[in-house]
Amino acid sequence: MSVYTRPLARLIEHLQKLPGVGPKTAQRLALHLIQRPEAEIAAFAEALLAAKQQVGHCQRCFHLSSEDLCNICRDPKRDAQTICVVADPRDVIALEKTREYKGLYHVLGGLISPMDGIGPEQLTVQALVRRVAQEQTQEVIMAISPSVEGETTTLYVGQLLKPFTRVTRIAFGLPMGGDLEYADEVTLARALEGRRDLT
Template identity: 80%
Template sequence: MFTPPLARLIEQLQRLPGVGPKTAQRLALHILKRPEEEVNTLAKAIVEAKKQVGLCQVCFHLSAESTCEICRNPNRDNQTLCVVADSRDVIALEKTREYQGKYHVLGGVISPMDGIGPEQLNISPLVRRVSQHQIKEVILAISPSVEGETTTLYVGQLLKPFTKVTRIAFGLPMGGDLEYADEVTLARALEGRRELDYN
């Protein structure tokens, strides 16, 4: 149906999250209609981003340098740490402009069904960071799914001996993702955070 190079492009585009066969086909055909210079610029941007963007050595958020902009920012509150599952969550929370502390990105959630345990996540560096620095509050801002709840409870138990541990309020539906929530919902969720109760 498609010439092999076009079929390969469609196949690769389908690997992107949220891109099905029809969308991949539309994107591929759109790319082919664009001027070669524009397509080369897109391809170069993808390759450069892949080569240059890594993880911050402090918080594990995406960064083109060893330490991300948020960790380097002297105006951020060093005593408050917001723990999220993914860099997309950092981006979503930053859009609210409500939170002025620092972050720690776990790199996912505990999901035994997917073979992801605490060892595969950035939990040990988090515990070290909290135990070695004067952090007054850790806010757990992990999406409210079964795996998110498991991760929240696990991380909360580990951090409780060192500092106050709170979680964002649920202005978010169960199974919802932070990245899809609007700024107002996220802002209210941050304002309504509460301390974890293990009793």
């Protein structure tokens, strides 16, 4: 027998489907939500539904957007000659938070993973190749995580783009405060490859 009434149990069940939300967090969230004023919950539900219905993908870079072109692609101050290729919109957000990158993006929508049945045709790879060729891009920066799938994707996309433009990748290395003895071999190798002169 459940300790929750059916509507509350259903809410907890749905909240648990969110990433990083386990049973206890779902319970806390559900109990918090049902104690809020009804108008606040209605506004929350409306915002959730509106985001789902109105947020799609930019027709140029495939980042999240509620219009044909996202804010980044519409910004005339961005360097249109450089495209940073990422796997997911979350990567765009992370890179934008650094305030270092001033170019445009291209979101692949995932990584090549034959084990999961994801090939290049399920991603926006061909759209990227067409875009680079048409826009005469000067540089494509591959900013893909260094996993097996990430390496596969980076190498595959890089080979397709090399006839059209310069292809680089972000450097990988040790995080601040990281100890060498705890770093894996791939991370150490990438850190050595990405070394630069002291200034």
